[in-house]
Amino acid sequence: MKGVRFEMNGAAITVETLIAHGVTDVFGYPGGTVLNLYDELYGNSDRITHRLSCHEQGAAHAADAYARVTGRVGVVIATSGPGATNLVTGIATAYLDSTPMIAITGNVPTTLMGKDAFQEVDTTGITMPITKHNFLVKDVDQLEETLCEAFRIARSGRPGPVLVDIPKDVQVNEADFRGGQPLPDIPTPTANQQCLEEAAALINASERPYIYAGGGVVISGAEDLLRQFAESLDAPVGLSMMGLTAFDSEHPLYLGMTGMHGLPESSKMHAEADLIIGIGVRFSDRATGDTKRYRANTKILHIDIDDVEVDKNVASTASVLGDLKEILSSLIGMLDQRERPEWKGRAKKVRDEWGRAVMDYKAQDEHSFTPRRIIKTVRAHATDEMVVVTDVGQHQMWVAQHYGFKVPRTLATSGGLGTMGFGMGGAVGACVAKGGARTLLFTGDGSFHMNMAEFATAVRYGLPIIVIVIDNSVLGMVRQWQTLFFGERYSQTTLERPTDYVKLAEALGGSGYMVSDLAGLEKALNGAFASDIPTIIDCKIDSDEMVFPMIPAGGSFEDMIVERN
Amino acid sequence: MISTDTIQHFTISIIVVNRAGALSRITGLFSKRGYNIDTLTVGPMAERPGYSRLILASSGDEATKAQIIKQLRKLVDVAEAKTI
Numbered sequence A: 001m002k003g004v005r006f007e008m009n010g011a012a013i014t015v016e017t018l019i020a021h022g023v024t025d026v027f028g029y030p031g032g033t034v035l036n037l038y039d040e041l042y043g044n045s046d047r048i049t050h051r052l053s054c055h056e057q058g059a060a061h062a063a064d065a066y067a068r069v070t071g072r073v074g075v076v077i078a079t080s081g082p083g084a085t086n087l088v089t090g091i092a093t094a095y096l097d098s099t100p101m102i103a104i105t106g107n108v109p110t111t112l113m114g115k116d117a118f119q120e121v122d123t124t125g126i127t128m129p130i131t132k133h134n135f136l137v138k139d140v141d142q143l144e145e146t147l148c149e150a151f152r153i154a155r156s157g158r159p160g161p162v163l164v165d166i167p168k169d170v171q172v173n174e175a176d177f178r179g180g181q182p183l184p185d186i187p188t189p190t191a192n193q194q195c196l197e198e199a200a201a202l203i204n205a206s207e208r209p210y211i212y213a214g215g216g217v218v219i220s221g222a223e224d225l226l227r228q229f230a231e232s233l234d235a236p237v238g239l240s241m242m243g244l245t246a247f248d249s250e251h252p253l254y255l256g257m258t259g260m261h262g263l264p265e266s267s268k269m270h271a272e273a274d275l276i277i278g279i280g281v282r283f284s285d286r287a288t289g290d291t292k293r294y295r296a297n298t299k300i301l302h303i304d305i306d307d308v309e310v311d312k313n314v315a316s317t318a319s320v321l322g323d324l325k326e327i328l329s330s331l332i333g334m335l336d337q338r339e340r341p342e343w344k345g346r347a348k349k350v351r352d353e354w355g356r357a358v359m360d361y362k363a364q365d366e367h368s369f370t371p372r373r374i375i376k377t378v379r380a381h382a383t384d385e386m387v388v389v390t391d392v393g394q395h396q397m398w399v400a401q402h403y404g405f406k407v408p409r410t411l412a413t414s415g416g417l418g419t420m421g422f423g424m425g426g427a428v429g430a431c432v433a434k435g436g437a438r439t440l441l442f443t444g445d446g447s448f449h450m451n452m453a454e455f456a457t458a459v460r461y462g463l464p465i466i467v468i469v470i471d472n473s474v475l476g477m478v479r480q481w482q483t484l485f486f487g488e489r490y491s492q493t494t495l496e497r498p499t500d501y502v503k504l505a506e507a508l509g510g511s512g513y514m515v516s517d518l519a520g521l522e523k524a525l526n527g528a529f530a531s532d533i534p535t536i537i538d539c540k541i542d543s544d545e546m547v548f549p550m551i552p553a554g555g556s557f558e559d560m561i562v563e564r565n
Numbered sequence B: 001m002i003s004t005d006t007i008q009h010f011t012i013s014i015i016v017v018n019r020a021g022a023l024s025r026i027t028g029l030f031s032k033r034g035y036n037i038d039t040l041t042v043g044p045m046a047e048r049p050g051y052s053r054l055i056l057a058s059s060g061d062e063a064t065k066a067q068i069i070k071q072l073r074k075l076v077d078v079a080e081a082k083t084i
């Protein structure tokens, strides 16, 4: 079934509309209520490539990561009932991190809906609070426009996942097809001139401005303008975790990630600023800590596309709403060019006192097999453009702190939802998005066990993913809280699993290494980078490694913990 | 956000597209974000076919009130939301 036809069944309308939207790759898993859709994919495999995951959650994370690294809408397909419920974590992950994604689910025929038919669940009901919007299409005549609308909603403004639930009879019934052409984006209102002037006045009056930038900068592709903005202000920049890759980590104005596990100099300058310029951020509790103290001695300028974020978590002094690129380029023209040697000198002093002390902590680190060394060693083998995916836990924070990102959209990590199990599916999606280019996954032994089946997906599709397991034999991040706040009572965080990652990799058709020192890691990396088959490198580290610094939940800079006492 | 402002009672008028699920999206928003619904009435709009008007009484401080309106306007099915 090629090209535009007059009458088509719903399944064909769906596939043609995807293709008309430039979709070349989809992820998913078949089943009873999507048989028609899969039959249509079968006939169009030369125009759209479907990749089968091992679990729908993996497919959802793949579509999500695909979107994160390309900025294009990711697409996932699942059957009704358990297929749809298996997507839930993946959709919520995309929702919290504002990823443009379309989830297409089948459902029981409209005639059976509401009767607890086989594999029937209220998919739109379940996903309502975790989607930007969702649709149940009950009439094939509405299918094409609904799908076009779904794409437009997913990608416009602040992006997000949109679910389209298509009952089986709607896939079978026929309707006119009008070509499935994309609708124009929902326009973003232009920034208000008075708000811009207020913002510029605040900035020009500030002695100690601190730029706190986040995922919005990456989403809107405003990295260049952010750099120009920071340079013309001569102001230090800290990033939220979602903001990583929005600013070159080697730029002299860059202080590092800020927040709960942010770098000390970044968090300290954040706390000492007289003006915090939040750009594409939502002042999440992980970034601000106690909002009262956060807000106490500073002014806040909030720049974002989503007006609900303004004054939601932290009351702002002024705000500008709109497209970040447009706002930043307007603001740059309104700034008094100035240098701030004193404030920057302060940054340097803080870094020398705190930063070096904490982040280059432990001289033995140079020689022992610490997470930081592992990450730096892997980094030395990687190119700046290589995509890095992580799971969730200590390993994620170590990557965020130490990897040193330079190119936008080279990191896919679950920030808002903190989804363990994101990594392996995410790595598949990221690798596919990059046309099968080398992709790195940093995972934990806990996270990897959640969705490691997707390693088989990577093998099946010949994706050259290197999986670095930061293997501390524990649910490290939870254990860290138990160490610090629960008197070392390690309830259910010790993983007494005899998993042999080398055999596991081999059993699934990949290859594996087990290493416990830097020399071993070097050798393994040389082997892994020389090969194109998916590879696991199991890095055995100490169970007591911790992520420092740490500002405890609800705390502020003064509460920062820099070492285990 | 947390505010020491006093709690006020206010009424919101919402115009919503007549689509399956539109009402539960609105009530879902209130429960998800912990906003109060004191009373709620819904009816089709004679002057605007295909749309319904909701009159919703709620309470909260000034910041909550502002958030409720913004969150409502963000819903795809909501054509208009304002306090009356």
Ligand SMILES: Cc1ncc(C[n+]2csc(CCOP(=O)(O)OP(=O)(O)O)c2C)c(N)n1
Pocket: A391, A392, A393, A394, A395, A396, A418, A419, A420, A421, A443, A444, A445, A446, A447, A448, A470, A472, A474, A475, A476, A477, A478
């Ligand atoms: C799906 C899910 N379940 C539970 C958690 C809570 N949690 C956060 S980090 C963590 C431990 C992660 O362990 P591992 O993957 O081994 O990483 P490590 O912290 O040891 O580096 C847990 C259980 C979570 N984030 N996600």
Ligand SMILES: [Mg+2]
Pocket: A393, A444, A445, A446, A470, A471, A472, A473, A474, A475, A476
């Ligand atoms: Mg672990």
